[in-house]
Amino acid sequence: MPGSVGTVRTEYATFPAPLTLESGAVLAPVTIAYETYGRLNREKSNAILVCHALTGDAHAAGFHEGETRPGWWDGVVGPGKAFDTDRYYVICSNVIGGCKGSTGPASANPATGRPYALTFPVITIRDMVRAQKRLIEHLGINCLAAVAGGSMGGMQALQWAVAYPEAVRKVIAIATTARSTAQQIAFNEVGRQAITTDPAWAGGDYPADSPPVQGLRLARMIGHITYLSDGAMREKFGRNLQDRESVGYGFATEFQVESYLHHQGDTFTRRFDPNSYLYITRALDYFDLAVDDSLAAGFSGVKASFLVVSVSSDWLYPPYQSEEIVNALAANGVDVQYCEIRSNYGHDAFLLENGQLNYLISAFLDHLLVRDVMETGAPTIVERASINDAARIMIENAVNHLPVLAERGDLVGIVTSWDIAKAVACGYGSLDEIMSRSVVTASPDESVTEAARRMEERSISALPVVDADRRVIGLISSDAISTLIGRCA
């Protein structure tokens, strides 16, 4: 039965080293607010980063002490859910430029002791991801099992695959784009104008207790319309009137939809900083993964597998933009799956369609390839080495299997700790006498289930993973498979 991660709290990591931004500006120190759910395994191979959208925060799942509303992606993060915290260590952090604990325009500028306000440097999606990379390293993780997100979260996930191809195995990008369009920039600009033309904005130097609420409220009302579909609005409100029987022939709030938008705008002003809204929407505008106007070129170095999901009624990030991502990835021969979910909710469906999302995401995450779980950098030994050398390497590296390589580097055999014991007992003198020459191997692109079946059939606890030239690129062990596939709880 899917459950909740329970009570959680936000943590903070501060990095004193300067972060050089895409603009060339430098930010220091950088604090990142984050939450984690589940347990990091011994191999540190089960970490998934989930990235929030425009106005989200680090609180993706569970409940903060004393609160009744769960985190923003609680429907898909938790025990038994798509981001199954019985199996994965899920991390969510607030973006830099935000206002939920990470360094942003409302943070104190160390040079003045006053809020940065507009002296805060302009940040990009790439900068947000660079800051997240620091956090991931700080948590001791070299490679993420997956990065996922919707809307701006999806942009960060794509950016991760491009900026750090070796550090992410799977990407889940929902209701998003690889480059902002004129229409998206246009809506962002209207929101920013609403804020900056509010006299209370004061050039960005408003007091913390007197922000430009009217401008921010209006920005959110405009934004919120774009997060819903025409059908969703019709279904929710139709032409219904709010607390009245007939129209009043005036400009008071008469329709339910007006009242709803006012409510959404008002609620937002209690949880968001207007300057952060300016900075983050600017980061959205600048987002463009194309190189020389080619998205295929932009994705040329990626190594991850992708799940791209669009929403049928999303007119802000329409499905054609997801298809562009899919085509650009396919042009690079990248493993990519695409699905358009049927939903009337509009763009915000990525926060609401838990049934479809749980199904799609779990199927994608469960499909593990050998490359997802293999251990790289495992020790090997050359054919002409001695049995003593083999025993020493095994003890020093705490391993029971040593692939044996020819001078050319290709795999010619395997020696196990059992073979060493046999050599001692029977007095064998050379590696050649004890190693197995017919080695059962795995391919990086076969499914883990296949490799595991072969290991079970042959009673073997580890297989060397070889490329087309029989060069050893890793080792897959039954321990690693059971840690990742088996439930830890």
Ligand SMILES: CC(=O)SCCNC(=O)CCNC(=O)[C@H](O)C(C)(C)COP(=O)(O)OP(=O)(O)OC[C@H]1O[C@@H](n2cnc3c(N)ncnc32)[C@H](O)[C@@H]1OP(=O)(O)O
């Ligand atoms: C994505 C991230 O990374 S995090 C950021 C995501 N979070 C947000 O965007 C928060 C604001 N957005 C929303 O609330 C979004 O609509 C959703 C998608 C998250 C929630 O959608 P739904 O569950 O369908 O909620 P809905 O849009 O109907 O809004 C419900 C609210 O409107 C209020 N409301 C409904 N009808 C009316 C009305 N006629 N007049 C006034 N208020 C109304 C409800 O009372 C409720 O208020 P509350 O949220 O203060 O309790």
Ligand SMILES: N[C@@H](CCO)C(=O)O
């Ligand atoms: N409603 C969400 C999605 C915006 O893309 C948010 O406010 O972050």
